[in-house]
Amino acid sequence: MRKLPEILIFLGSVFVYSVLLAALIWMLPKGRFNPSNSFIVLPAVSVMLSARGVAWRRRLAYAGATLGTFLVVDFLFASSGLAASVWPVFGVELAASALGVVYMVFSMGLPLGALLFFVGREPAILWIGPPTQSGRAKQKIVRKR
Secondary structure (H helix, E strand, O other), rough: OOHHHHHHHHHHHHHHHHHHHHHHHHOOOOOOOOOHHOOOOHHHHHHHHHOOOOOOHHHHHHHHHHHHHHHHHHHHHOOHHHHHHHHHEOOOEEHHHHHHHHHHHHHHHHHHHHHHHHHHHHHHHHHHHHHHHHHHHHOOOHOOO
């Protein structure tokens, strides 16, 4: 089991990133974008940015791709008029309901799928920091034997 401070540092940074990203999202123009649609993508992106065992380049690439894709698709869904025509008749008309369900699956599935892909088979990369230089040298020596 890992030390408690490492997990607390991870959870604290997830909270800070979530608050900062939420503040940025709520500053976007409200006419074409509904910030409440981003309540699943923000925690997923915050977890990616807070991953302690991953290089910053990878963190930024995954988080940027996830958030950027979500914002573009959400903006297109709203600005094309689909959102205005789907949500009032959601559950009444079959086509509108199907489009609404597809959008909801996308808005929930994209961030969760990206997070699962980011973590891979090693979920401990989220809260365990990278090994120190001496730790890496010890690992190389052990592997050579």
